Amino acid sequence: MGMLYGRGQEQAAVGALLDGARGGRSGVLVLRGEPGIGKTALLDHAVAAAGDGFRVVRATGVEYEAELPFAGLSLLLAPGLDRLAALPGPQRRALEAAFGLGEGPAGASAGTSTAAPADRLLTGLAVLGLLAELASEQPLLCIVDDVQWLDRASLDALLIAARRLQAEGVALLLALRDAGPTAGAGPTGGAAESLPLAGLPELRLAGLAEADAARLLESRAAPGLTGDVRRRLLAEAAGNPLALTELPVSAERAAGEAAAAPGVLPLTSRLRIAFHGQVTGLPPATQNLLLVAAAEENGDLDVVLTAAAALGAAAEHLTPAEESGLVTVDADRRIAFRHPLLRAAILQRAPLRQRLAVHRAIGEALGDGDRRTWHLALAATAPDAGLADALERAAVRAEARGGHGGAAAYERAARLTPDRDGATRRLVLAAEAATAEGKLAQAEALAERAGARTDSVFVHALLDHVRATAHFWRGSYPAAYRLLLDAAATDIEAPHAARMLLQAFHAAWYAGEEPVVAVLDRLADVLTALPEGDPLTPLARHLPAAVLPALGHPAGPLPAARDTAAAARRAGADTPRDLVQLCGVTLILGRDAETAELAAELVAEARAKGAVGVLPTVQFFLAEAELFHGRHRDAEVTATEALGLARDTGQHQWVSQLSALLACLAALAGDTARVTALTATARTATALTGGPSGGTAPAPGEPWTLWALGLHDLGQGRAADAADRLQALATGPYRHHVSGTRAVPDLVEAVVRLGAPERAAEAYERFARWARAAAVPWAEALRLRCQALLGPDELAETAYRTALDLHDGTHRPFEQARTALLYGEWLRRERRRTDARPQLRAALETFELLGAHPWADRARTELTATGTTAPAPADAPAGVLTALTPQELQIARLAAQGLTNRDIAAQLFLSPRTVGHHLYKAYPKLGITSRTDLATLF
Secondary structure, eight states: OOOOOOOHHHOOHHHHHHHHHHHOEEEEEEEETTTSSHHHHHHHHHHHHGGGGGGEEEEEOGGTTTTTTTTTHHHGGGGGGGGGGOOOHHHHHHHHHHTTTTTOTTTTTTOOHHHHHHHHHHHHHHHHHHHHTSSSSSEEEEEOGGGGGGGGHHHHHHHHHHOEEEEEEEEEEEEEOOGGGGGGGSSSTHHHSSSSSSTTTTEOOOHHHHHHHHHHHHHHHTTTTTOOOOOOOHHHTTHHHHHHGGGGGGGHHHHHHHOOOTTSHHHHHHHHHHHHHHHHHHHHHHHHHHHHHHHHOOOOHHHHHHHHEEEEEEGGGGHHHTTSEEEEEEOOOOOOOOHHHHHHHHHHHHHHHHOOOOOOOOHHHSSSSHHHHHHHHOOSOOOOOHHHHHHHHHHHHHHHTTTTTTHHHHHHHHHHOSSSHHHHHHHHHHHHHHHHHHHHHHHHHHHHHHTOOOOOOOHHHHHHHHHHHHHHHHHHHHHHHHHHHHHHHHOHHHHHHHHHHHHHHHHHHHHHHHHHHHHHHHHHHHHHHHHHHHHHHHHHHHHHHHHHHHOOOOOOOOOHHHHHHHHHTTOOTTTTTTGGHHHHHHHTOOHHHHHHHHHHHHHHHHHHHGGGGGHHHHHHHHHHHHHHHHHHHHHHHHHHHHHHHHHHHHHHHHHHHHHHHHHHHHHHHHHHHHHHHHHHHHHHHHOTSBTTTOOOOOOOHHHHHHHHHHHHHHHHTHHHHHHHHHHHHSSTTTTTHHHHHTTTHHHHHHHHTTTTTGHHHHHHHHHHHHHHHOOOOHHHHHHHHHHHHHHHHGGGHHHHHHHHHHHSSSSOHHHHHHHHHHHHHHHHHHHHHHHHHHHHHHHHHHHHHHHHHHHHHHHHHHHHHHOOOOOOOOOHHHHHHHHHHHHHHHHHHHTTTTOOOHHHHHHTTHHHHHHHHHHHHHHHHHHSSSSSHHHHHH
């Protein structure tokens, strides 16, 4: 490794990363900069600085592998394949499938927008586990260069692992070329442009200072270089180390071409020209061999030599390239180029005819497999039915592995398909795959191309489904709802129509009450033609029965959620994915306990199956049910884990929803800073397109955001602000949402404190109708509490007392305590201080146990006003547990049940070392010293 000039700060950052790994801490650093700025040299420095004390794995993204799923990851992690057996079953199977060593994960379904995030996340978690295994005996340095060329599936998985690295002893270095004018000609690799690298620590490399640039040039320049040429090189290089290293090689020729004005070509282009000059002087057979090496993404010497033989090159022709320092061959028989830009230059200088021949030769050298198919496809110049079929099979495998690449494979297969109908079918598959991969613009373009080729009603319905999904993820809910509703009304089979209508219901939920009713009416029509044995039939029956009464419309009897779930399972439903919506709709009519039971069951099932992509949705519904039951800490633990998973999988809708739900919990605790931060996240969670969620439409979490802000205002005594926010929620376009309904009692309390009870009249009447339809004791208790607040005053006590009686046995301590608080306040105002004290004491005790500090302060103030001293906060075990972070609490609970660190890691998708790290952090907070004390504490 050569000496680094002027990179003291950068070397220190790399040194700190390595020191952390030596101490058992993991870390990530992204190096950004223009081509040639020194990223690769800094990576080489990191390897040298790591020394023998580190295990090192390394890979480089290659432009032509960007469409081949998991190509980069398989190269990076090849040294660790012997450790796959140590991973939990679902994760091991996901990684085996990604590397072509086994079948896809259970539950994977090609072409669906819900399967891919699950499998991608599972693969990313498997990468985390494998990195942890590789670091189990000594620290691990993991390096990926030219990330902008890494295939999207590999980068997705690597970034998931990067965000979850904690205490494994892994140092992860990613080098990424900046996009823009200095990035040079050619595509910029789609992956890096759109992937969420934000949030990872980043170091941007600038040009060298003038003195350092001069020292570097002096060390590399030929002795005969004139002063004029030296000055010109320094000016033109502008501190770019690669330019200072490579341009002097042809400096004499550059000096003779003085007519070429400085700056005519971008620096990257001039670097490529310099590389071209170095390659041009080699024998033709060596040039051919280098072109094969540049196009063969794995650098496998045996494959390169086999392919090169078809072009008249042999092993001895590699020698001139090695002697000139252009390439090296390592002990594993892999060819490495001196610089990634050299590889790109070789590829781009070759005529199309030659590149086609090279890809054909590589394909023939590879034998069977997807890599062979891809290279032969890159070489194809005419339709080829057999190759198109092979590409489609590769696309299916890519989807089954949860990797990106299916859309590109289907589209290329369509180009190679001789018959028009077959090509159209593959374009439809490409559009669906692009939707699943989050490439919305590409999906819509493919849908337009496919739609222009056919008059098939069914095909156009499928394409409208693609367009609707794109609209939904951009926040254009009315457009998505209308497309799906119209598509379901066409002459298509009932099962297809039912699936579209279930998705249309999701879009309609955000579009307003009338669209919801319209979807349910259409679903009722389709239900008559839906076969009894279809897994959607029980769900299609349950949906209107759960929703229409809540909106004031008649419906049939509502079966128990567990019965509907059991019927769907018997019919072959894909669980837990097909039952997710059942969890949500069960909340609409107040069946919170049923949601809690079903959601907990589905969470456990998803963990066991490795269907982790569906977890954020199920956990959102579970956290809602836990919150409504007053289990605030449980809700925080559930929602915190779900938020991390949603971020990892790019499920921005649930990032918004979960952030807003956590903001509600923060409001109940009186944590102003968290309320502010979480509501801001909920409103700005970005959609798949990379822009603000929904464009001009509110973010999906807006209803919960309004409730969180209203609750916070109410808890802080800002009745006017609370009334404004809660009225907008309870009477506006979100009034039919779960949060819109449940916020009505808060609105009533706010407007009564404000002295304007008439502002809640409409919302109260609607809530009263909902409570009658729900027919559950706790809902009637809340209605009576509202009635007591709204008057007449002579009926208040009866309403309060009846409400408290109904609260008993409902396991909703927070709402019961609020009713007791309001009753105690009413009694004190009536000058019945003795009667008020028991109510206020009970409320205060509950609020303290729940950590609802604003309400506890209010109860304490009221109790003091009755002429008695409020008791000090109780020193209960729950208070000790509040010192733990949500993740520490989750881990400690599982450890208390007797699970090992490896078992806990498998459940929570962490590494065993991270689990141990959190346990040892938790012990001092809990006042214990060992694992055996946990069972007693919990």
